[in-house]
Every structure is written in structure tokens, then in C-alpha cells.
Amino acid sequence: MRQTLEEEIASGAFLVHAVEQMQGNMMTRPQASSQEQINNDQVIVTRWDFPPGAETGWHRHAHDYVIVPIHDGVMLLETSDGHREVTLQAGVCYNRLEGTEHNVINNSETPFSFVEVELK
Template sequence: MTVTRPAAVANLQIDNERVRVTEWRFAPGTETGWHVHPTDYVVVPMTTGELGLETRDGVAVNSLQEGVSYTRVAGSEHNVFNDGASEFVFVEIELK
């Protein structure tokens, strides 16, 4: 699995012994690229809209709402992409 879209922009805000906080900005047509999360993490959407999620099991489209957070466990492997017409922004908080 290879990156086929331009990269989303990651802005590292905090990286210390306890947490890593990154703001992700997805212009239309961008993606994170395939990656595995080594730790549990929380995502806080800063906009409302849809993001695509590619996993080994296939592709899903997730509807996300500004300020409605969700969490995932360590080992999550995926590629997140924005096929929408508007920028999508979320903050990711990785728990070390």
C-alpha cells in the first residue's frame, strides 16, 4: 500500500514524556499515508465533515463532528484521507 495522494499537514504542538499532540490539516485530496499507532490516542475533530479511513479490511467513510472526540487503542494501522471539497482539521493526542 503506497501513498497516492499529497500528504496532509502535521503540526506537532507538544511532545514530552507523557503525550504527543499533533494538529492535522487535510486539504481536499490529501492523506496521512499508511501508519501504525504505537500508543493509545484520542482524536478531537476541529471541523465537521467526513474523512475516509483505509484499513487492511477495506475502506470506510467516517462522519465526524466538531468537538466530538473518539479514541483508539495502540496498534491501529490505517491511512486517513480527505476526498471532500473542504479542509478537515483534527487534533490527535497520543498517550505515551
């Protein structure tokens, strides 16, 4: 789910986007698609679908979260500490903490999907 301008400014994502624009590094890859499936007092559940080469764009997570891969795939994670490749295995979950900032890119030749469960 995309943040509003006010949310981007409050989270600091606006600054990241401004720096990227100044450096000429705005997204040139296809956009991954997301479908929010649940949003209640406890969780936000979103399915993400990535065609080959697609990316989320830089973002900061406002909650702790769990990723549940639906398909195998290879992600390239761009972070402020550098880039790293991560292999997804269908059904093998992992978690990250609130404040994680990155851009997620499908570095596979095939599409992949995962479900993100944010814990409020």
C-alpha cells in the first residue's frame, strides 16, 4: 500500500525519494503490485506480486512484519548498507523489525509472490 505524501514526510520516506530524484535514481523498473487483504486492529495482510525485474520502490516499514513466500524466487534487496541477494522458498517464512528500509526487486527470470503480515 502506497503512503500519502503526509505519511512519507512523517516516516522520512519523502527525504529518501527527494535524494533519489536529485541523484537521478528514480524507479526505472516495473512496479510490483500489492493487494491489501486484511487491515484491522491487529494486522495488515498484503499480497505482493513481482513480475521479473519488478520492484517495490524504497520504503520504510512502520510495523514488525512476517513474509510468507508463495513461490520460490530470488530477491535483490537494496538497503542503505548495500545490496544483497536473498533466495525465497515457498512456505519458508522470515520476519523483520519495524523501521526496516529497502527496495525489493525480483531478481529472477520468473514471477514470484509473497504475503506480508504486518503486526500492529
